[in-house]
Amino acid sequence: MNHSLRRRRAAKAAAEAGVEALLLTHLPDVRYLTGFTGSNGTVVLVGGKAALFTDGRYTTQAKEQTKGLKVVTVPKSAAAAAGAWLAEQGVKRCGVVAAHTTLAQLDGMRQALPAGLRRSFFKPVEPLVAKLREVKDADEVAILRKAAALGCRLFDPMLTLLQPGMTEVEVAAELEYAARRAGASGMSFDTIVASGVRSSLPHGTASLARLPRRGFVTLDFGVMVDGYCSDMTRTVHLGKATAAEREVYDSVLEAQLAAVAAVRPGVALGDVDEAARSVLRRAGLDKQFIHSTGHGVGLEIHEMPHVAAKQTAVLQEGMVITIEPGVYLAGRFGVRIEDMVLVTARGGETLTPTLKAWIEL
Amino acid sequence: MNHSLRRRRAAKAAAEAGVEALLLTHLPDVRYLTGFTGSNGTVVLVGGKAALFTDGRYTTQAKEQTKGLKVVTVPKSAAAAAGAWLAEQGVKRCGVVAAHTTLAQLDGMRQALPAGLRRSFFKPVEPLVAKLREVKDADEVAILRKAAALGCRLFDPMLTLLQPGMTEVEVAAELEYAARRAGASGMSFDTIVASGVRSSLPHGTASLARLPRRGFVTLDFGVMVDGYCSDMTRTVHLGKATAAEREVYDSVLEAQLAAVAAVRPGVALGDVDEAARSVLRRAGLDKQFIHSTGHGVGLEIHEMPHVAAKQTAVLQEGMVITIEPGVYLAGRFGVRIEDMVLVTARGGETLTPTLKAWIEL
Numbered sequence: 001m002n003h004s005l006r007r008r009r010a011a012k013a014a015a016e017a018g019v020e021a022l023l024l025t026h027l028p029d030v031r032y033l034t035g036f037t038g039s040n041g042t043v044v045l046v047g048g049k050a051a052l053f054t055d056g057r058y059t060t061q062a063k064e065q066t067k068g069l070k071v072v073t074v075p076k077s078a079a080a081a082a083g084a085w086l087a088e089q090g091v092k093r094c095g096v097v098a099a100h101t102t103l104a105q106l107d108g109m110r111q112a113l114p115a116g117l118r119r120s121f122f123k124p125v126e127p128l129v130a131k132l133r134e135v136k137d138a139d140e141v142a143i144l145r146k147a148a149a150l151g152c153r154l155f156d157p158m159l160t161l162l163q164p165g166m167t168e169v170e171v172a173a174e175l176e177y178a179a180r181r182a183g184a185s186g187m188s189f190d191t192i193v194a195s196g197v198r199s200s201l202p203h204g205t206a207s208l209a210r211l212p213r214r215g216f217v218t219l220d221f222g223v224m225v226d227g228y229c230s231d232m233t234r235t236v237h238l239g240k241a242t243a244a245e246r247e248v249y250d251s252v253l254e255a256q257l258a259a260v261a262a263v264r265p266g267v268a269l270g271d272v273d274e275a276a277r278s279v280l281r282r283a284g285l286d287k288q289f290i291h292s293t294g295h296g297v298g299l300e301i302h303e304m305p306h307v308a309a310k311q312t313a314v315l316q317e318g319m320v321i322t323i324e325p326g327v328y329l330a331g332r333f334g335v336r337i338e339d340m341v342l343v344t345a346r347g348g349e350t351l352t353p354t355l356k357a358w359i360e361l
Numbered sequence: 362m363n364h365s366l367r368r369r370r371a372a373k374a375a376a377e378a379g380v381e382a383l384l385l386t387h388l389p390d391v392r393y394l395t396g397f398t399g400s401n402g403t404v405v406l407v408g409g410k411a412a413l414f415t416d417g418r419y420t421t422q423a424k425e426q427t428k429g430l431k432v433v434t435v436p437k438s439a440a441a442a443a444g445a446w447l448a449e450q451g452v453k454r455c456g457v458v459a460a461h462t463t464l465a466q467l468d469g470m471r472q473a474l475p476a477g478l479r480r481s482f483f484k485p486v487e488p489l490v491a492k493l494r495e496v497k498d499a500d501e502v503a504i505l506r507k508a509a510a511l512g513c514r515l516f517d518p519m520l521t522l523l524q525p526g527m528t529e530v531e532v533a534a535e536l537e538y539a540a541r542r543a544g545a546s547g548m549s550f551d552t553i554v555a556s557g558v559r560s561s562l563p564h565g566t567a568s569l570a571r572l573p574r575r576g577f578v579t580l581d582f583g584v585m586v587d588g589y590c591s592d593m594t595r596t597v598h599l600g601k602a603t604a605a606e607r608e609v610y611d612s613v614l615e616a617q618l619a620a621v622a623a624v625r626p627g628v629a630l631g632d633v634d635e636a637a638r639s640v641l642r643r644a645g646l647d648k649q650f651i652h653s654t655g656h657g658v659g660l661e662i663h664e665m666p667h668v669a670a671k672q673t674a675v676l677q678e679g680m681v682i683t684i685e686p687g688v689y690l691a692g693r694f695g696v697r698i699e700d701m702v703l704v705t706a707r708g709g710e711t712l713t714p715t716l717k718a719w720i721e722l
Binding site for chain 2: 038039055056057058059060061096098099100101102103104105106107124169170172173176177180181183185186190191200201202203205206207208290291330331
């Protein structure tokens, strides 16, 4: 990982935002810029240099994981100490990310400054590093491929395991155990196993409900590999489906494939969303597609960009996004199909190529 | 769960803080006050009434999970819509929790208000609901007992499983699989398995390192049950220990027992911390006890109160805290022992009564 290149890019973005220094507390940003994986860390960038503030639990780890920056161990708030340190260096105006800074944090950081600087020192800025993180570098793409492939390999064995009567939690247990044994450091979010009528809940994390003899099972899961997330969803049917179930599945699949086909550098995010949404509109199912089409995925399971209606920002080569249309018929059933897609010069490359064809078990 | 009683208490705290309404976005607070478990929700309390704002994914779930409040589904930011709704009701001044509100969120919420109200409408307040949540009610204590007991039951089988040469990740896989099969809905944090020299890292989440033939293994793990967290740590030794290893273990255990013995309503949190710290000071190990003694545990793995040096707030009956002193000798080894402790009228009741005596495997 070329952390120093990333820091130079972040410093450039800060300069463009009109601040001479940048103070970052969001842990995925901290990891992205330094390699440090601890649970308490603040990074500051100033005049081509960087420093990482953390606490005594992480002194050893911070020095081992980082290169080319100063590591400072402080007893209390890393962010407040970092701000005070910048003021000592003569900095007059420091950017803090508005989306990642709470009112309480800002207050604490201000209290640590000399009185004369308190009002003017911190300037809220856009999530500059989250924006840089939208486009993955080669190292990140390699890890995301690995994570996505690991996730994919977990799916086929699940098909021989799903049985009416087992609980959703048992399904999640088997999936997560297999993930760990395959080398995942954990799951990237609470595993969703939504069966029968629960498949109509877009976010039905595994419950004690039992898989039905007839009905859909939606599996939405992701693994963590080297700090990066995978994310995929498949929906399969237990027993013989009704014509209505089959029709909804086919429409969602068609929508998903249309959105993946729309992926190409320069295409607006809103147009990718519309590619999926228009298929469902023609099928009379767009009112039941109640969320956006996808999101970026990387160090965080949900990150920029937002693949949603009316988004005018465009896809760039190196972005990794999910494409996950779904249809939810309240009280009846639901279907969602999701892949991770890498934006390449030639179009979208699906990183989770597990079968999406209709499966009746 | 008596959510309406909790809401009345929160409304009273808001009145005492000088605001006529309260807007809450922190999801554990939302769950605590309403029962709603979705990933997007804002609660407002005003004039003895409550409303929950969420998005279309959660319309069904929000209505099923809550009682005695209005559920409003909005297409965009639930918090901004909730603030605007309060303004329509004639509210002039609404509390927002400073520790849980970002600068970007506050800005978005202000933009949704009539221009004349923007400057004065939102008043940052202390984490009032987190404060209420410090003292658990009977329903919560029952669930926390269940979660702690489930965690406890996972430990003994691990002792027959730990073998030199297996990776830390494999240990975590077995533990987490057993947790799921025993009914946990997930883990309450990334499982820590820190073996050999890695036991000297206070936060060594499971890695690909292999368990040594001789050395400590620290297991720090927790399960989720009905939304509540358990948390416990045990450190065992593989192979024959050195005298130094045994001495450190005995000191940490003595410190842990001393702190548990100090737990009683009315005792200052700082005195509980000092009970552990003074034992380690006498053993010449206090400089290597580089974190605080414990924290509250409930809907979140880390919540108030903070059991740390100099904290003058006192323990109250019904609090559930961890007691987890540790000693970390950089580059050599570390030991931590942790229990969950319920504060009762008669003193501390350990909810995780798994053996803490010296174990050599």
